[in-house]
Amino acid sequence: MSEGAEVYPLAVEAASAPPRVRPSNYPEPFFSRMERRKKQPLGDLFGLKAFGVNLTTLQPGAESALLHRHSRQDEFVYILVGNPTLVTDRGEVELQPGMCAGFAANGVAHQLVNRTEADVVYLEMGDRVAGDEGSYPADDLQARLGADGKWIFIHKDGTPY
Numbered sequence: 001m002s003e004g005a006e007v008y009p010l011a012v013e014a015a016s017a018p019p020r021v022r023p024s025n026y027p028e029p030f031f032s033r034m035e036r037r038k039k040q041p042l043g044d045l046f047g048l049k050a051f052g053v054n055l056t057t058l059q060p061g062a063e064s065a066l067l068h069r070h071s072r073q074d075e076f077v078y079i080l081v082g083n084p085t086l087v088t089d090r091g092e093v094e095l096q097p098g099m100c101a102g103f104a105a106n107g108v109a110h111q112l113v114n115r116t117e118a119d120v121v122y123l124e125m126g127d128r129v130a131g132d133e134g135s136y137p138a139d140d141l142q143a144r145l146g147a148d149g150k151w152i153f154i155h156k157d158g159t160p161y
Contacts, residue, residue: 011044014055027149036136041054061115067087067138068135070123070126073105074127075126076100077125079120080099081119082116083118089110132144133145140156141154141161
């Protein structure tokens with residue numbers, strides 16, 4: 001190992017991983033819609049750069065994200081606990097533990113919603129492709145991944161938030 005290189009753990013208990021410091025990157029009025037969602041970034045704990053992995057908990061009434069699709073990023077979810085509803089621009093599917101769903105870049109717009117009285121817990125994975133853009137068919141929002149890896153949000157007419 002080279003001097004000064006960061007040392008990462010070999011393994012961790014996923015449920016004890018610290019939650020993301022900022023619960024959402026969305027601007028208001030969308031930010032507050034994510035307050036019942038908790039993301040625990042797991043991939044970051046190991047220095048993963050090519051893709052991200054989150055252990056995500058949705059409390060009753062929570063949503064995973066706004067209904068969205070990515071221009072370059074593929075996403076995958078695997079349900080561990082609970083019964084979320086997968087909402088897409090092609091319809092809805094009730095999910096249960098052991099089920100998974102994948103979303104190819106420029107594919108179906110999607111989000112998970114917890115319409116139950118119990119927490120939902122799932123793993124979400126996505127790549128981190130430079131130049132990715134997010135589109136939100138149900139909201140006045142567009143996103144672009146900046147060179148610094150942070151999302152830039154604008155209205156659909158191009159004005160900034």
